Amino acid sequence: MAGQPGAANPSPAIELQGISKAFGPVQANKDINLVVPKGTIHGIIGENGAGKSTLMSILYGFYRPDSGEILIGGQPIAITDSQTAIRAGIGMVFQHFKLVQNFTVLENIILGAEDGGLLRPSLSRARGELKRLANEYELQVDPDALIEDLSVGHQQRVEILKALYRQADILILDEPTGVLTPAEADHLFRILRGLRDEGKTIILITHKLREIMEITDNVSVMRRGEMVASVKTSDTSPAQLAELMVGRKVLLRVEKAPARPGAPVLEVRGLRMVDASGVERLRGIDLDIRAGEVLGIAGVAGNGQTQLLEILGGYPETGAKLEGQIKLKGQPLALAGSDARARRQAGIGHIPEDRQVEGLIMDFAAWENVAFGYHDAPEFQNGMLMNQSAIRADAAAKMQRFDVRPPNPELAAKNFSGGNQQKIVVAREVERNPDLLLIGQPTRGVDIGAIEFIHKRLIELRDAGKAVLLVSVELDEILALSDRIAVMFDGRIMGERLPHEATTADLGCLMAGVDPATTAPEDAIPPAAAHVGTLPGHTG
Amino acid sequence: MMDFPTILQILDSAVRLMTPLLLACLAGLYSERAGVFDIGLEGKMLMAAFTAASVAYATNSAWLGLCAGILGALAMSMIHGLAAITFRGNQLISGVAINFLASGLTVLLGQKIFGLAGRTPSLQGPARFGEITLPFVDALRPVPIIGPIYAELISGHSILVYVAFAMVPLTWWVLYRTRFGLRLRAVGENPASVDTAGVSVARMRFAAVAICGVLCGIAGAYLATGISAGFVKEMTAGRGFIALAALIFAKWRPWSALGATFLFGLLEALANRFPNLDLGIVTVPSMFMSALPYILTVVILAGFVGRAVPPRAGGEPYVKER
Numbered sequence: 001m002a003g004q005p006g007a008a009n010p011s012p013a014i015e016l017q018g019i020s021k022a023f024g025p026v027q028a029n030k031d032i033n034l035v036v037p038k039g040t041i042h043g044i045i046g047e048n049g050a051g052k053s054t055l056m057s058i059l060y061g062f063y064r065p066d067s068g069e070i071l072i073g074g075q076p077i078a079i080t081d082s083q084t085a086i087r088a089g090i091g092m093v094f095q096h097f098k099l100v101q102n103f104t105v106l107e108n109i110i111l112g113a114e115d116g117g118l119l120r121p122s123l124s125r126a127r128g129e130l131k132r133l134a135n136e137y138e139l140q141v142d143p144d145a146l147i148e149d150l151s152v153g154h155q156q157r158v159e160i161l162k163a164l165y166r167q168a169d170i171l172i173l174d175e176p177t178g179v180l181t182p183a184e185a186d187h188l189f190r191i192l193r194g195l196r197d198e199g200k201t202i203i204l205i206t207h208k209l210r211e212i213m214e215i216t217d218n219v220s221v222m223r224r225g226e227m228v229a230s231v232k233t234s235d236t237s238p239a240q241l242a243e244l245m246v247g248r249k250v251l252l253r254v255e256k257a258p259a260r261p262g263a264p265v266l267e268v269r270g271l272r273m274v275d276a277s278g279v280e281r282l283r284g285i286d287l288d289i290r291a292g293e294v295l296g297i298a299g300v301a302g303n304g305q306t307q308l309l310e311i312l313g314g315y316p317e318t319g320a321k322l323e324g325q326i327k328l329k330g331q332p333l334a335l336a337g338s339d340a341r342a343r344r345q346a347g348i349g350h351i352p353e354d355r356q357v358e359g360l361i362m363d364f365a366a367w368e369n370v371a372f373g374y375h376d377a378p379e380f381q382n383g384m385l386m387n388q389s390a391i392r393a394d395a396a397a398k399m400q401r402f403d404v405r406p407p408n409p410e411l412a413a414k415n416f417s418g419g420n421q422q423k424i425v426v427a428r429e430v431e432r433n434p435d436l437l438l439i440g441q442p443t444r445g446v447d448i449g450a451i452e453f454i455h456k457r458l459i460e461l462r463d464a465g466k467a468v469l470l471v472s473v474e475l476d477e478i479l480a481l482s483d484r485i486a487v488m489f490d491g492r493i494m495g496e497r498l499p500h501e502a503t504t505a506d507l508g509c510l511m512a513g514v515d516p517a518t519t520a521p522e523d524a525i526p527p528a529a530a531h532v533g534t535l536p537g538h539t540g
Numbered sequence: 541m542m543d544f545p546t547i548l549q550i551l552d553s554a555v556r557l558m559t560p561l562l563l564a565c566l567a568g569l570y571s572e573r574a575g576v577f578d579i580g581l582e583g584k585m586l587m588a589a590f591t592a593a594s595v596a597y598a599t600n601s602a603w604l605g606l607c608a609g610i611l612g613a614l615a616m617s618m619i620h621g622l623a624a625i626t627f628r629g630n631q632l633i634s635g636v637a638i639n640f641l642a643s644g645l646t647v648l649l650g651q652k653i654f655g656l657a658g659r660t661p662s663l664q665g666p667a668r669f670g671e672i673t674l675p676f677v678d679a680l681r682p683v684p685i686i687g688p689i690y691a692e693l694i695s696g697h698s699i700l701v702y703v704a705f706a707m708v709p710l711t712w713w714v715l716y717r718t719r720f721g722l723r724l725r726a727v728g729e730n731p732a733s734v735d736t737a738g739v740s741v742a743r744m745r746f747a748a749v750a751i752c753g754v755l756c757g758i759a760g761a762y763l764a765t766g767i768s769a770g771f772v773k774e775m776t777a778g779r780g781f782i783a784l785a786a787l788i789f790a791k792w793r794p795w796s797a798l799g800a801t802f803l804f805g806l807l808e809a810l811a812n813r814f815p816n817l818d819l820g821i822v823t824v825p826s827m828f829m830s831a832l833p834y835i836l837t838v839v840i841l842a843g844f845v846g847r848a849v850p851p852r853a854g855g856e857p858y859v860k861e862r
Contacts, residue, residue, distance in 0.1 A: 060736075062860065083738030098733040100726045101852065111726050112737020114719040122719070 011074030013038040013170050013201035014059070019068035021054055028054040030225045032068070036170075036218075041192060041202045043212040043233065046222035046245055052205045053095075055222070056172050060092045061085040072170070086113075091163020095174040097155050101148040105141055105158050106130070109165050126165065133164050137194050138187070152277060153184035160191065171195065172203045177211060189215050207245070207300050209238040209512035221245055242508030245300070254452075256459045259483040262291035265436050265467035266312075267327040273307050273491075276319030281307040283491040285324070287469075289436065294458065294468040296482025296499075298475055300511050304491040305471045306353060309440045311335070312469070313350040314343035329435060344373055349434030351425050353441045353471070359425040360413040367395035367409035370428050402427035403453060419450030426454055430461055437461060440471045455481060475507060489513040548692045550809050555697065556767060557812075558805025559704045560585065560759040560776075564783035565790065565797045566707050567755035573715065573792055574748030575728035575853040576624050579635035580616065581756055582780025583642030588613035588760025590646040593660040593771035594653065596667040602765050605667065606700075609764070610757030616642060617753025625745045628857030639780075647773050658773040660764075669698040669766045700762040707755070711794040724748055728851035731858040741858045756780075778834065785837040791848045807832045 012035045019032040028051045036042045046052050057063050059070065061079040069076055072088045079085050085092075099108050106126050114122040127143055134140045141150070141157050150158070156176065163171055173192075177185040192202055192215060204216060212219050213233060220230040221244040229244050266289040273282040282304045289295045299305055310316050312326065316336075326333045328346055340350070352358035360369050371380060371391045380391050395409040402423045404416070413421060422442070429437060439458065443451040458481060462468055472478050478485055479499050487494045487510035494510040509515070564581045571578040591612030596605025616638050623634035647658035654660055674695035681687045715721035727734045727744040735741050763779075764771045782804050789803075790796035810817075811833075815826035 081738060082736055086738050092736065094736070098730065098736040100729045100733050102729060103726065107722060107726075108733070111722060111733060112739045114722070117719050119717055119719060119722060 011038075012036055012071075013040075013073060014203075015071040015074075016055075016059075017069045017071070019055065019058060019065045019070070021058060021063060021065050027225050029058070029065070032222075032227045034220055034227060034230065036201060036203060038073075038201055039196060039199050040217040041196050041204060041215055043216035043219040044203060044205045044222060045207060045209070045212055045219060045241060050222040050245075051225040052222050053174060054225075056092070056174060056203070056205060059085065059172065060090060086166050086168075089167065089169040091160075091166060091168025091171045093156065093159040093163065093171065093173045093176060095176075097159050099147045099155060099158060102146060104144050104146055105150075105161075106143045108147060108158055109143075109162055113166050129165055130161060133161055136198075137164075138191055139164075151184075153180055153187065156180070156184075156188065157191075168200075170201045170203070172205070174205045175207070176204070177206070177208065185211075207302060209241050209300075212241065213238055238512035238514050239505050239508045242300075242512050243504055254455045254459060254480045256481075257463070259293045259462065261293045261483070262465060263329075265289050265291050265329055266469065267325075268312075269325040269327075271308070271311065271324035271326070272322065273304075273311060273316065274321040275307070275317055281320075281491050282311075285491075285493060287486065287493070289467040289469055291435075291467055292462055292465045293483040294462050294470055294481050296478035296485045297469070297471045297488055298478045298485055298507055298511060299473070299488035301473045303488045305440070305488055307491075308488075309350070309353060309438055309469075309471055312343070312348065312438055313352070314338045314340040314348075340373070344432075344434075347435035349429035349432055349437045351422075351429050351437070351439040351442060353444070355422055355425050360421060362414040363412055365410050365412055366399065366404070366416070366424055367392045369413050369424055370395035370398055370409070372428065374428070374432060398427040398431050399424070401431070402457070422454065423450060426457060430457055433464070434466065436467045436469065438469050438471075441473065442470065443472075443474065443477060451477075475504060478507075487511055545688070545692075546813075548688055550806070550813050552693050552696075553809035553812060554802065554805040555693065555701060556805075557808045558801045559697075559701045560763050560767070560779055561783050561786060561801040561804055562704045562798065563700075563707065563755050563759035563762065564780055565786045565801050566704075566711050566794065567752040567759065568784055568787045569711065569790075569792055569794060569797060570724070570748045570755070571752035572787065572854055573728045573851055574724050574745050575731060575851055575856065575858070576621070576745055576749055576752075577631045577635070577855045578620065578749075578752060579632060579781070579784060580620055580638030580642075581752075581783055582776050582778065583635075583639035584613040584616045584753060584756035585760040585763065585780050586639075586646055586774070586776045587616050587642040588757040589764035589775055590642075590650065590660070590760075590771045592757075592761035593663065593764035594650075596663055596765050597661055597770070600665070600667050602663075602667055602669045605663075605765050606669075606758065606761045609761030610754050613757035613760055614750060614753035617749050617756070621746050621749040624857065625742050625749070628859065631855050631857075643774065646771070650771065650773070660771040662770040663765060664769065667765065668769055669700055669762070671696045672699055672702075698762065698766040700758060700766050703758060704762075705798075708794050708798045715794065720747075725851075728853055731853050732860075735858070735860060745858075778837075782833055782837050785840040788848045788850075789840045792851065804833050804836065807836060 014034065014036040016032055016034040019029055020027070021029040032055060044052050054063065058065050059079065061081045061084055064080065070079060071077065072090070077084070077088055079088065100111065106123050109130065110122045110126050115125060116122065130143050139157050139161055141154050141161065147155060147158065160171070176188060180188060196202055204211070206212060216233045218230065219233050219236065219241065221228050221241060223245060266287065268285055268287040271282055271285040272280070274280050285308060287295065297305055307317065311322065316322060322335045324335065326335065328348065333346060343350070356362060361372070371394070375386065380387050392409055396407065399407045399409060404420050404423045404427065413424065416424065442454050442458070458468055458470070470478065470481055479502070482499050485497045485499055485502055485507070487507060489511060490513055494513065495515060497507065564585055568578050568581050588609035592605040592609030595608035596602050599605070620634050620638055623629040624631045650656065650658045650660060677691045677695045681691045715725060723734055723739055723744050727741055731741045734744060763775060768775065783801070786797060786800035786804055789800040811829035815829060817824040817829060
């Protein structure tokens with residue numbers, strides 16, 4: 001009984017009315033409306049930080065909304081904690097499993113849902129119930145196995161079983177395929193279809209367009225805390241969804257002359273990376289960047305860009321297996337056994353994606369942060385000691401040139417605004433004149449003024465004959481700064497485009513893992529917002 | 541070569557000496573299995589010893605002394621819980637603070653109340669836990685081997701010794717056979733799993749910390765009103781830390797805790813029995829014998845005895861996040 005997507009159902013499984021939630025000044029959810037009919041698979045798609053997870057946490061009782069109403073099966077309900085959500089029939093499969101590693105499957109299943117003070121009766125009932133569920137939904141798993149001995153796919157089954165054991169009618173899955181192999185993901189989708197056909201309602205949170213197209217009945221798109229569209233999956237296309245996800249904003253104008261590319265600076269050949277949990281994050285990356293050009297890497301977050309930056313920056317995730325070749329100005333760089341310091345000395349500057357975690361030490365003063373990574377430079381030494389006055393003077397000068405406000409080197413990094421924190425990091429890296437600058441999400445959480453400033457500096461660096469590798473999920477930023485654009489999807493480079501030739505729709509297709517060159521044009525290019533049912537009260 | 545009565549005497553002494561260690565070790569087991577590290581066992585025991593001795597002296601009742609001991613240790617536990625669970629403070633620092641607090645407070649209060657340089661007056665009669673003679677001792681005594689073992693080793697201990705030994709199977713049963721135990725272990729391994737199951741992490745951890753307080757209370761009361769006859773300054777003499785070492789040695793398991801604390805009790809009993817151990821060629825000095833339990837503690841804590849995997853969420857305050 002696949003549901004009637006979009007049909008007016010008198011009592012949908014879930015109805016959210018005007019849900020808002022703010023964390024301090026950040027509006028994570030803004031007046032969200034959502035209707036999920038019974039017996040359907042509903043996709044919620046959006047970039048990282050779009051507010052999907054916050055919304056689902058509200059539904060599961062982790063957060064209370066600031067305003068708005070939740071209706072389950074047509075009944076208004078105040079979900080004050082997880083227990084209330086569970087009683088209302090909501091089950092949640094988190095992205096990071098909430099399992100006790102050294103407990104058996106059975107113990108994990110009954111935890112929190114025991115029948116009484118003693119375990120024995122609960123365990124034997126769970127054993128029977130598990131057998132029934134396993135047969136019904138292809139959810140086979142050894143009830144006596146320890147979780148730590150199970151594969152990730154099986155652990156996920158345990159999470160689903162946990163929810164079903166608690167008689168969940170509504171199952172929420174948060175990025176369920178991120179850690180799965182393709183075969184495991186296929187199996188999961190079979191399970192989900194089976195559950196839907198039994199009348200369960202499923203919400204699938206993801207940023208992978210392909211999954212949305214493959215399995216959902218309806219899809220809602222979130223962007224920057226707002227629900228920008230809810231459509232029938234069959235009425236939409238990956239390209240259209242990508243455009244809705246990324247959003248069409250005013251293009252930031254960056255004054256730049258045509259690039260004059262010189263000799264190759266960075267050559268990457270066949271770069272592969274398998275992370276510690278065995279998931280292949282990079283599946284053979286080939287890249288060339290020449291002196292005096294900006295290569296922009298576009299893509300939805302989580303498609304391997306982070307891993308690429310970390311490897312080039314010299315600090316791949318621990319336990320990762322790497323292969324491939326990297327050359328800087330013709331000289332091969334070691335893949336393993338290297339570190340960030342060696343990369344800096346080789347001439348690679350790095351402005352990491354997450355400045356607060358990787359770019360700065362938030363409790364340290366600005367002058368210390370400006371010196372980090374280069375604190376062992378000869379001009380900063382005074383015998384065995386640091387030449388603090390030299391470092392302070394250097395920091396003050398750089399902060400002045402980069403217009404960091406306030407220009408006070410003694411202030412701790414955490415006391416600057418996001419834009420000024422980023423300027424500190426940019427100042428540190430750019431002023432060292434690296435041959436290659438790696439820069440991830442340069443303007444995430446940065447105000448318009450600082451964006452312009454940072455963009456201008458990057459172009460100046462390019463014009464000084466340096467190579468820039470720009471990774472950003474902001475398509476406009478990629479379009480504005482890049483001399484060439486490579487689109488990453490699922491650990492691969494899907495294709496390369498020149499910025500003046502590329503359209504948003506074209507790039508959107510590549511970002512969704514669809515190559516428009518191999519697809520009929522009418523499938524790939526979306527009709528201008530034709531079937532997009534924008535929700536009332538929103539300007540999509 | 542030692543004769544049978546000597547061996548019995550040493551074992552008998554080991555049983556007495558291991559009792560406070562066993563209680564403190566099980567106390568730590570509850571707390572740490574729930575993810576709250578507790579290096580304040582020492583302080584809790586010391587506080588309990590003081591309150592137990594004081595109240596036992598004032599009321600002339602060992603039982604009221606025991607209650608006071610439990611309350612004294614429980615109060616310290618709640619301070620630890622408040623710091624470590626409610627305010628998500630550093631559990632080690634909170635534990636150290638409790639040790640200092642107990643060490644200073646007991647002497648200060650003791651001097652203020654009794655004026656005996658931090659001691660309490662010595663306890664007599666019903667203010668102490670006497671030895672219990674089990675039934676049929678006289679009837680069984682003539683039976684070879686079993687008779688003396690029953691009469692000397694098993695019979696003739698204070699009630700608290702039997703309580704301590706009974707706590708071992710009880711703890712095992714609670715931990716592995718009850719809902720409370722399942723949740724307690726889960727909260728020490730992955731509190732998020734308990735939280736998402738709709739169970740309060742803070743409540744589970746407070747329950748564990750409270751049980752820890754009660755057991756430390758019994759241990760302290762036994763020190764002051766069972767083994768000794770009153771409170772003496774710093775009378776726990778590092779037993780809280782030895783119990784902690786035993787807990788690691790036992791890999792946080794109740795039956796192993798029994799074995800580990802017995803080993804420490806035995807070393808202490810041997811040191812008491814043979815102050816100068818003559819090995820023929822050399823005579824081991826008494827200082828070395830007395831230091832044996834502490835040396836073993838250092839060896840265990842330095843990780844020489846196998847790999848002990850502590851509860852995974854141990855020492856980490858739980859912050860709800862996703």
